[in-house]
Amino acid sequence: MMDSQATNIHWHIGSVARADRERLCGHRGVTIWFTGLSASGKSTLAAATEKALHLRGLHTYILDGDNIRHGLNSNLGFSPADRAENIRRIGEVAKLFRDCGVINLTAFISPYRADRRCARGLADGDTFIEVFVDCPLSICEQRDPKGAYAKARAGIIKEFTGISAPYEPPENQEIRLHTDSISLEEGVEVILAYLETHQLIPKQKMETRHRHPGIFSDCEER
């Protein structure tokens, strides 16, 4: 019964391909890979970019410490090998979300060039966008929202990126945002413009571009 049918039907039903899922979503499956120091603004940018994309009716998902470090990667520590495996798994999951047709945004320090190159290597074509969230260490350290830099300086936290562990800045990132001198809205606009220009998301008509007051009300008041 099912056995022979399965064999016959396989040809008929085909399978749902990435292009089918992208067509349904109305945009490409894309990874926006934010990299930068702790407190440089990666998570804030990812959240604001996701919100802006979502309000345009696009399908999004953020991979960050909250949902990865406590879940998939809960059995990894901070040794060099574990850091590499951490980024490897995130790269693989990002690839699955791209294949699903979803715009996924990853917000991890991801300090090593080799690891980021590995994640990029999993991408097909132009759908891996590395965003260098570039903010001077001194500014990040002033912000220090969780007091982590202070603890790192005091030697309480070991191997802290920027203090006692290296950060290797990107050399060929798609987007570089100096988050000490631009606004959050400006950062998001740069990313959306990149996605539009590269035909990864549909262009938004001018008259609807600012149809969502509230999302950036702070910015608009400037």
Next chain:
Amino acid sequence: MMDSQATNIHWHIGSVARADRERLCGHRGVTIWFTGLSASGKSTLAAATEKALHLRGLHTYILDGDNIRHGLNSNLGFSPADRAENIRRIGEVAKLFRDCGVINLTAFISPYRADRRCARGLADGDTFIEVFVDCPLSICEQRDPKGAYAKARAGIIKEFTGISAPYEPPENQEIRLHTDSISLEEGVEVILAYLETHQLIPKQKMETRHRHPGIFSDCEER
């Protein structure tokens, strides 16, 4: 600049929640977890179910050996510990896809009750649907599409589920399909009816239910 804005804006932009993503998708984020012996029909059912859901305009993704064993779990073998870690990671990724609002279908033997219970334990509410793809070992062995059962009998493949490694059938599965006696179309219909009844996907109007000739053309010819 961005620092202070980020703090202020955080409250304004909020974040995109699972419910927002589900609203955009038009359905709940759901995991359909197929479990059963090798050659029982898991992948065929998952592919046909995905196709049927996709043709209804719903957002789907399959996690299976092809995209998991060669990617995320490429550093795992078949020892008991690695098998458990294999299913743990799949359960975590399935949770991410649910959170994204996507109907994800997993097609793995997943022979151990404890591992499946672990994957289910990650689910919120009623969005984890275990489908027992129940087919007698003798039938699976007759089908043996890749000759794996023959190799297992000959001792060439060690620890093969059903032959030299245990399969623990589900005790409280949501759906049980006897794939030796029902058609593929019938199996898919049972799953779709379950999703509709539990309000996980929108009900399809009767007149459009069979608007996609071709997908099950073999079945309809019976």
